[in-house]
Amino acid sequence: MPALIVAATHIAATVAAGAHGRRQAGPGDSFWQFRPAQPGEPVTRIDWRQSARSSRAYIRETEAEAAQTICLWCDPSASMRWRSEAALPLKSDRAALLALAAGALLLRHGERVRLLTPDGAVDIPPGGRMALDRLGLALLRALENAPDAPGWPHPQQVPRHARIVLVSDGLAPPETIATLLRGLAARPARAHLLLVNDPAEAALPYAGRIRFAGLEGEAPLLLSGTEALRPAYAAAFADHQARIAALCRATGHDLIRHTTDRRPEHALLALHAALSDRPGGRA
Numbered sequence: 284m285p286a287l288i289v290a291a292t293h294i295a296a297t298v299a300a301g302a303h304g305r306r307q308a309g310p311g312d313s314f315w316q317f318r319p320a321q322p323g324e325p326v327t328r329i330d331w332r333q334s335a336r337s338s339r340a341y342i343r344e345t346e347a348e349a350a351q352t353i354c355l356w357c358d359p360s361a362s363m364r365w366r367s368e369a370a371l372p373l374k375s376d377r378a379a380l381l382a383l384a385a386g387a388l389l390l391r392h393g394e395r396v397r398l399l400t401p402d403g404a405v406d407i408p409p410g411g412r413m414a415l416d417r418l419g420l421a422l423l424r425a426l427e428n429a430p431d432a433p434g435w436p437h438p439q440q441v442p443r444h445a446r447i448v449l450v451s452d453g454l455a456p457p458e459t460i461a462t463l464l465r466g467l468a469a470r471p472a473r474a475h476l477l478l479v480n481d482p483a484e485a486a487l488p489y490a491g492r493i494r495f496a497g498l499e500g501e502a503p504l505l506l507s508g509t510e511a512l513r514p515a516y517a518a519a520f521a522d523h524q525a526r527i528a529a530l531c532r533a534t535g536h537d538l539i540r541h542t543t544d545r546r547p548e549h550a551l552l553a554l555h556a557a558l559s560d561r562p563g564g565r566a
Contacts, residue, residue: 288419291383294547295391317341318504351446353389353558356399356436357422358451359380359429361498367483371543378450378479379422381541385448386418389558399436399447400425435459438466446473446558453478457526464534475535475557476527482544487516 299431317333320340330343363375372380386407389396396407396414398421405421407414435455447467453460453476460476467474483489490510496503506512524540531538537557541550 285382287380288415288425291380291387291419292415294380294384294551295387316343316344322548328343329453332496339500343513352395352397352442354376354397354404354441354445354447355382355386355418355422356447356449356451357536358435358443358449359401360451360455362454363452364419365480365481365498366543367481367488371481374452374479374481374543375426377541377543377547378452378477379426381477381479381547381550381554382448382450383415383419383422384547385554387415387421388551388555390418397442397445398422398425401429404440431550435463436523438470438472441467441472443470443472446475448475448477448554448558450477452480452484453524453527454484457523457530458525461530464530464536466533467536474531474534475539475554476536477539477541477550477554478527479543481551482542485517485520485542487513 310392317330320329320334320342324342325440328342329340333341333343357375359375363378364373366373386396386398390409391409393409395409396418397416398405398407400421402425407418407421435451436447449463464474466477487509488527492505492507493509494503494505528538529550530536539553539557541547
């Protein structure tokens with residue numbers, strides 16, 4: 284766990300972060316607007332430099348900043364514990380790293396973080412390095428103690444008007460994902476679905492006689508001339524991804540794609556852009 288936390292902290296530190304403004308006047312550090320001073324307002328609120336440019340006194344207002352509740356969920360299913368070659372990380376390891384890095388980024392900026400696990404929700408209040416340690420411990424426990432057939436989180440676990448980061452390989456039936464995304468949209472809550480896949484899952488880079496062993500109780504499958512199936516397999520995988528993308532667009536959620544042969548900073552940067560409602564965070 285210490286190595287995972289160090290790596291997550293390093294990744295989070297590379298991503299420029301900003302507070303989530305509420306686009307209204309209130310307590311905060313970011314400039315919002317100048318407005319004419321009203322009778323009875325304290326003189327200390329007047330911006331004298333701006334007022335000197337005209338015949339009126341002006342008040343400098345800052346933008347209100349408020350902590351959000353961000354839920355994190357990391358797919359604990361057996362299909363995540365796989366990689367196509369030793370040089371690549373397990374999908375579960377990369378998912379845990381990205382979830383923890385996202386948590387580090389959120390906690391650093393005072394957001395309320397809630398980890399959703401098969402045993403229930405774990406709230407992680409802001410509190411420096413100790414908060415990140417608590418998040419890391421809760422995350423690893425959730426992944427290690429996951430049931431054999433874990434389900435996706437229930438929309439009722441997510442507070443209204445909150446956000447949830449879902450880190451998964453997306454290999455669940457589209458109907459399962461659709462039920463969750465529609466339920467979240469109805470609360471309402473906004474989801475950021477981060478798909479973590481091994482590059483071999485899209486390309487099927489195998490040839491000859493191959494024996495495929497299922498990770499979630501499926502019967503082994505022995506194929507000959509596997510390369511002949513590559514076009515049909517690639518089309519089926521692309522169709523599955525397209526259905527998930529269409530679901531996200533229809534329900535107003537964000538989709539971010541990541542493969543384990545790419546640097547994790549790219550995925551975290553896209554996630555941060557989506558959380559900040561900036562361009563570049565939606566697929």
